[in-house]
Amino acid sequence: MNVVGNSALHMLLAQAAVLHLDRHSILHPAAPQAGHIEWLYWFIFWILLAVFVLMIGAFSRAAGKTRVAVSHPLPVMEKDEIADRRAGWGVGLATGITVITLFVVLVFSVITGKRVEGLTSKDPVTIQITGHQWWWEVTYPNPQADQTVTTANEIHVPVGTPVVVLTSSKDVIHSFWAPNITGKRDLLPGYSSAFWFEIEKPGIYHGQCAEFCGLQHAHMGFSIVAEPVDEFKAWEQQQLKIAAEPSTSEAVRGREVFLTHACLMCHTIRGTDAGSRLGPDLTHVASRNMIAAETLPNTAGALAGWIVDPQRIKPGTAMSPNPLAPDDLQAVVAYLQSLH
Ligand code: HEC
Ligand SMILES: [Cu+2]
Structure with missing residues (x-):
């Protein structure tokens, strides 16, 4: 192999490692x-x-x-x-x-x-997953409303515990597929179904919508964070809290911007006046690794780019552009980054 080919191969392998391709593979089962x-x-x-x-x-x-032989004609077979x-x-x-x-x-x-x-679950954790064009709404239902966790695209589960997933869809058919965990499951509008899995190995596993559901189908990823039971419980306790009070003047201003612009018509931040559920619950948005269904990293730059012009990143998404003044934009990003 020549030098170029060799380095190209190395680059490919390095890329595979960086991208954690084993987190999206049926050949590395974790359940x-x-x-x-x-x-x-x-x-x-x-x-x-x-x-x-x-x-x-x-x-x-x-x-x-x-x-x-070419020189001879084909023999006539008897x-x-x-x-x-x-x-x-x-x-x-x-x-x-x-x-x-x-x-x-x-x-x-x-x-x-x-x-x-085969359903053999005792004391399962129950998760309701609702497909939206093009993100995943994730709730941990509880008879007590204030004990219900709501998040998006990043599904935390305890390892070694059965997890029952209830599925439904808000619009079209989606399919929930985390190859390291289990097979594909369709999410049908107006119809709820259930399946279960139990993860043995802690880790972050990647999943993807596996049923073509419109323009941004390819940008409808999710992750499953499988963690030891006590870490999961700590995460759950944190998620149950209402939004943290902003501690800097910039974040205070950011909250003001959020509550005086269109944001509150589509998003919930528990503890504020924003209570709409057209888009993801943002009460603890800073606790997530990625935004927009695994499309962007959860960084200040990506948040700002997303908020100003989500249509450029996911054309067709239900979130409208928000041409905020630079100061307002910075403030709202600071506020969102304080929501752990
Ligand atoms: C018309 C409804 C609508 C409005 C208005 C709106 N959003 Fe959104 N927002 C959405 C939807 C829908 C998504 C999910 C998009 C996706 O992932 O495909 C979203 C996603 C987001 C996300 C990423 C959340 C995550 O965990 O992936 C952030 C952050 C966000 N919006 C902030 C804002 C802010 C700040 C404003 C106001 C300046 C705002 N949004 C206005 C509908 C809206
Ligand atoms: Cu989908």
């Missing part, structure tokens, strides 16, 4: 559900590899056998009853083996589906 799916993947893979090798072998043999019958049997046998193999694959697919479904 038994994904483990079953990985098993099925390899089961089918080895069958296909065997079929491939047999096919290439058969083709090579046939090609070697019937080579005819009808050979025995050879014909043998060929007939061969084709019949191959067809039979193919049908049986497909049937075995079908049976194991059904068994895998059943294993992934």
